[in-house]
Structures are given as structure tokens and as C-alpha cells.
Amino acid sequence: MDDFVLRALAAGFGVAIIAGPLGSFVVWRRLAFFGETLAHSALLGVALGLVLHFSATLGIIAVALLIAVLLVAGEGQGGRGRPGLPTDTLLGILAHTALAAGLVALALIEPVRIDLMAYLFGDILAVGTADILWIYGTGAVAMAVLIAIWRPLLAVTIDAELARVEGVKVRAVRLVFVVLMALVISVSLKIVGIVLITSLLVIPAAAARGFARTPEQMAVGAALIGCAAVALGMAGSFHWDTPSGPSIVLAAALIFAVVSLWPRRPRRSSGAGRPASSGKISRSG
Amino acid sequence: MSIGPAPAHPTPRGGETGSLVEVRGICVSFGGTEVLSDAGLTVSEGEVVTLIGPNGSGKTTLIRVLLGLLRPDAGTVWLRPGLSIGYVPQRLAVDPVLPLSVGRFLALARRPRRGSMERALAEVGAGHTLDLPLQTLSGGETRRVLLARALLGEPDLLVLDEPVQGVDLTGQAELYGLIGRVRHERGLGVLLVSHDLHLVMAATDEVICLNHHVCCAGRPEMVSRHPEYIALFGPRIAETFAIYAHAHDHEHDAAGRVIAAGANEEADGEEEGSVSDG
Numbered sequence: 001m002d003d004f005v006l007r008a009l010a011a012g013f014g015v016a017i018i019a020g021p022l023g024s025f026v027v028w029r030r031l032a033f034f035g036e037t038l039a040h041s042a043l044l045g046v047a048l049g050l051v052l053h054f055s056a057t058l059g060i061i062a063v064a065l066l067i068a069v070l071l072v073a074g075e076g077q078g079g080r081g082r083p084g085l086p087t088d089t090l091l092g093i094l095a096h097t098a099l100a101a102g103l104v105a106l107a108l109i110e111p112v113r114i115d116l117m118a119y120l121f122g123d124i125l126a127v128g129t130a131d132i133l134w135i136y137g138t139g140a141v142a143m144a145v146l147i148a149i150w151r152p153l154l155a156v157t158i159d160a161e162l163a164r165v166e167g168v169k170v171r172a173v174r175l176v177f178v179v180l181m182a183l184v185i186s187v188s189l190k191i192v193g194i195v196l197i198t199s200l201l202v203i204p205a206a207a208a209r210g211f212a213r214t215p216e217q218m219a220v221g222a223a224l225i226g227c228a229a230v231a232l233g234m235a236g237s238f239h240w241d242t243p244s245g246p247s248i249v250l251a252a253a254l255i256f257a258v259v260s261l262w263p264r265r266p267r268r269s270s271g272a273g274r275p276a277s278s279g280k281i282s283r284s285g
Numbered sequence: 286m287s288i289g290p291a292p293a294h295p296t297p298r299g300g301e302t303g304s305l306v307e308v309r310g311i312c313v314s315f316g317g318t319e320v321l322s323d324a325g326l327t328v329s330e331g332e333v334v335t336l337i338g339p340n341g342s343g344k345t346t347l348i349r350v351l352l353g354l355l356r357p358d359a360g361t362v363w364l365r366p367g368l369s370i371g372y373v374p375q376r377l378a379v380d381p382v383l384p385l386s387v388g389r390f391l392a393l394a395r396r397p398r399r400g401s402m403e404r405a406l407a408e409v410g411a412g413h414t415l416d417l418p419l420q421t422l423s424g425g426e427t428r429r430v431l432l433a434r435a436l437l438g439e440p441d442l443l444v445l446d447e448p449v450q451g452v453d454l455t456g457q458a459e460l461y462g463l464i465g466r467v468r469h470e471r472g473l474g475v476l477l478v479s480h481d482l483h484l485v486m487a488a489t490d491e492v493i494c495l496n497h498h499v500c501c502a503g504r505p506e507m508v509s510r511h512p513e514y515i516a517l518f519g520p521r522i523a524e525t526f527a528i529y530a531h532a533h534d535h536e537h538d539a540a541g542r543v544i545a546a547g548a549n550e551e552a553d554g555e556e557e558g559s560v561s562d563g
Contacts, residue, residue: 028383165372212384
């Protein structure tokens with residue numbers, strides 16, 4: 001295989017491995033729209049990087065972090081009896097405003113030649129060694145932090161107030177999580193681009209839900225499915241000469257469809273033992 | 286223990302012997318509407334306190350202030366240093382997309398052994414649920430599991446918001462029996478929020494009747510005769526309860542006399558001694 005194919009695969013796997021567990025939380029916490037907003041702000045980051053003369057990746061990370069922190073800070077303000085707009089509406093406004101602002105900003109900074117298509121739809125074959133270092137460096141840090149906050153984050157996901165009473169620092173945990181999301185989305189943009197990045201977080205996790213019995217199984221399953229989607233998508237991209245980013249997303253969607261349609265036993269299968277055991281209990285009480 | 290208008294507990298602030306939590310002078314308003322005004326409560330070791338009141342009277346709000354989930358506009362919350370609280374919220378909505386068994390849910394905050402989780406679930410009558418997905422439980426089963434989870438943390442204070450909502454009648458009696466039992470066995474304080482008066486009254490030491498402020502507070506059979514209580518719940522409900530209380534606590538009520546608000550001091554003296562054998 002050629003070097004650029006190996007680099008592309010390495011980058012794709014790196015992103016898929018961290019996107020699996022992180023994406024599971026995105027699905028559990030219903031943050032798909034939130035991820036979209038972060039991704040759509042990336043072009044603003046590119047523009048910022050150009051104006052201030054630092055790398056596009058750094059600019060993207062800076063803007064994504066800023067937006068993530070602002071959104072979490074804003075979250076606390078809405079609750080108290082003040083009738084506001086629903087979160088998904090607000091995020092929808094923000095996401096597309098950010099995207100539009102990024103496009104306009106880039107057009108204003110003349111004369112620049114950036115590969116807009118690569119940012120919007122990704123260009124996995126153009127991945128360089130530096131990109132791979134970024135992906136694995138950030139991915140390793142993100143994974144370590146995610147494992148460290150795994151239990152409290154799960155507790156907050158299940159019931160934030162219960163977690164708070166049990167001593168979990170809910171706000172801090174939430175903040176750390178969105179920072180991780182911002183980081184991972186920022187370095188993943190090269191693979192599938194701004195428009196499709198959320199699908200890499202959401203689709204493998206959704207597919208893994210089909211057979212997972214614990215949160216950890218779903219997270220690991222999502223990572224594996226993500227890797228499979230990268231491999232399949234790239235193979236398809238070569239075979240049919242299709243764009244790599246969309247091919248990877250389609251491969252993920254295909255896996256999701258197969259898993260969803262797979263026949264499965266009913267969930268509460270241990271029902272046979274129930275009447276006997278509940279009889280025993282009522283006597284003891 | 287006195288029956289009277291708020292403030293219900295004119296005791297010195299913080300650290301009255303045996304008290305686990307003292308909440309005083311709480312005022313909360315949402316968007317200009319006052320939900321709580323000068324409300325308060327105290328729970329001591331081994332004491333079951335029940336908060337009753339109609340819908341929207343601020344019961345859950347007061348609980349949320351106590352738990353530190355809501356910052357009041359005014360008032361103080363004193364918790365005994367190092368106090369561990371077991372909280373059973375009114376509802377638990379876990380999205381089915383999160384694969385989570387009951388056992389895993391129990392083991393989330395701490396890491397209990399499987400044996401102690403089985404015991405805790407059996408104690409609340411939900412022993413069969415350990416390996417089931419959390420989302421397949423019925424409302425009643427979920428409440429039992431939440432109670433088991435709270436007890437696993439070996440709390441000093443158990444806070445239960447409508448603990449028997451969705452539980453069948455036999456189950457309700459069982460759960461109140463259980464709450465009474467753990468109170469005696471472990472000497473923990475219990476704060477209940479409820480509006481089903483009958484079952485609660487039998488298992489409770491003190492009732493606080495809340496309708497944005499503390500209307501009246503005291504022993505259950507005394508509160509049930511309080512004019513504010515009767516005004517709040519209507520004479521018929523109050524009357525049914527009075528008969529109920531009479532049947533179970535006849536030694537206090539043998540004279541059959543109606544305890545009026547003015548007769549507090551005398552009644553207090555008489556009632557005090559019989560608290561322990563209740």
C-alpha cells in the first residue's frame with residue numbers, strides 16, 4: 001500500500017477510536033446538535049488562524065473551545081423561570097451562524113487560497129505526519145481524561161441532580177466533557193470534514209447500542225465499528241473512486257442499518273423467573 | 286414540638302443535639318411568584334419527618350434547597366458536618382439508548398459487592414431486578430431500586446420525594462414498613478415528601494404541613510386537628526384521618542378531646558413521653 005493510504009488509515013482509526021466512546025456520550029446526553037455547532041464553528045477558527053498567523057488546527061481548537069465554554073456557561077442561565085428558546089433551536093441558530101460567519105470571514109481575508117472543500121467534506125488522503133501526530137496526541141489525552149471522568153460523567157448523564165447530591169461536581173464534569181468534544185472534533189475535521197463530523201460521533205455509537213449490555217460495551221463497540229467504517233469507506237472510495245469522507249460516513253450508516261435490522265431476542269428475557277422471585281420477596285417483607 | 290404558624294422551629298441555629306439538618310427562613314420565588322416564604326424544617330437522628338401539602342405548595346422546592354440543588358433567595362441550610370444524604374428523587378428518566386442494568390446503576394456511585402446489592406434489592410422487594418435493564422422497570426420497581434441505591438450509601442439522612450408514587454398498595458405498606466425499620470435499625474433520620482396522608486401518618490414522628498409557608502407542624506394526630514390543616518385538605522379528609530389515628534393511638538386520644546391550637550403547651554407535655562414507644 002502507498003504511504004498516503006497508510007497515513008489515511010492510521011488517521012481514520014485514530015479518530016474512530018476516540019470518537020467511539022466520546023460519541024456514545026454524545027448519543028446518551030443528546031448532544032449531537034451541540035457537536036454540530038462546534039464543528040460548524042471551525043471555519044471561523046481557520047479564518048482566525050490566518051489573520052493571526054498561526055496554524056489552522058490551533059485556530060479551530062481555540063474557537064471550538066471558546067464556543068463550548070460559552071455554551072456550557074449559557075446553559076445554567078436559562079433555567080430559572082425565564083421562558084427561553086429550546087436548546088436545539090438555539091444551537092441550530094448558532095451552528096449555521098458560525099458556518100456562515102466562517103465562510104464570509106474567509107472570503108474577506110483576501111487573497112487567500114484555502115481548500116474550502118477539504119474543510120467542509122474532509123480529505124483523508126491529504127493527511128500528513130503532523131496531522132497524525134495531532135490526532136494521536138490529542139486522542140490519547142482525550143481518552144485518558146475521558147477514562148478518568150467516566151464514572152462521574154455516567155452519573156451526571158443518568159441523573160444530574162442525583163449525582164450532585166452524591167457529591168459529583170456536575171458543572172466541572174460537564175465542562176471537561178465539552179472541552180474533550182471540542183478537541184476531538186477539531187482534530188477530526190481532516191477526516192470527514194465540518195459537514196460530516198457529527199456522523200462519525202453518532203452513527204457508530206448508535207450502531208453499537210444494538211448489542212451492548214453495558215455502557216463500556218457500547219463505547220468499545222462504537223470504536224470498533226468506527227474503525228470498520230473507516231476501512232470499508234476507504235476501500236469503497238478506492239474501488240468506485242468516490243470522495244473518501246462521505247464514503248466513510250456511508251459505510252458507517254450501512255453498518256448501522258445491518259445491526260438495526262438484525263433479529264434480536266426480546267430485551268426482558270429473564271422474565272420467566274420473575275413471578276417466583278417476587279412471591280418470595282413479599283413474604284419476607 | 287409545637288403546633289403553630291411558621292417559623293416552626295424557634296431553636297438556636299445549627300448544632301442542636303442530634304439534629305442532622307436545620308433549614309430556616311427559606312424564601313424562593315420563580316419569575317416573581319413566591320413559592321416559599323420563611324419555610325423551614327429540622328430533622329434529627331432517628332426521626333421521621335413528613336412534609337405534606339397540596340400540589341404546587343413548594344414541597345419539592347424546599348427539598349431541593351435542602352439538598353443544595355437550588356439556591357434560595359433567603360434563608361439558611363445547616364447540615365451536620367460530614368452528613369451523608371441518601372436521596373430518592375421523584376422520578377428517574379434514563380434514556381433507553383444508555384445500556385444500563387440495575388446492578389450497574391447501583392454500583393455507579395460506590396462499588397458495592399454483588400452480595401450487598403442483592404441484599405439491598407431484596408430488602409426493598411426488588412430482588413429480581415439486579416440484572417435487568419434499568420429502563421424495563423415499572424414505576425414502582427424503579428422507586429424500590431432508587432431506595433435500595435440510597436440505602437447502599439449508608440446515609441445518615443434519607444430524603445424521599447414521594448417515595449411510593451406508582452407503587453401498589455401492598456408495596457406502599459411494605460416500603461413504609463421498611464423505612465420505619467431502617468430508621469430504628471440504623472438510627473438514620475428520614476425526610477419524606479408525600480401527599481398520601483394515611484400510610485405516612487402511621488410511620489412518621491412529625492408532620493410539617495406546607496403551603497408556601499409552614500402552616501402547622503407537630504405530631505401527626507395533632508396536625509390533623511389543626512385548623513390550618515383542615516382548611517388546606519378539607520374537613521372530610523381531615524376527619525377520615527382523625528378516625529384512623531384514633532384507632533391506632535387510642536392511648537393518646539382516649540379522652541376524645543379535640544386539641545385546639547391554644548392547648549399546645551399542655552398537649553406537648555402529655556404527648557412527649559409517648560413518642561418513644563410509637
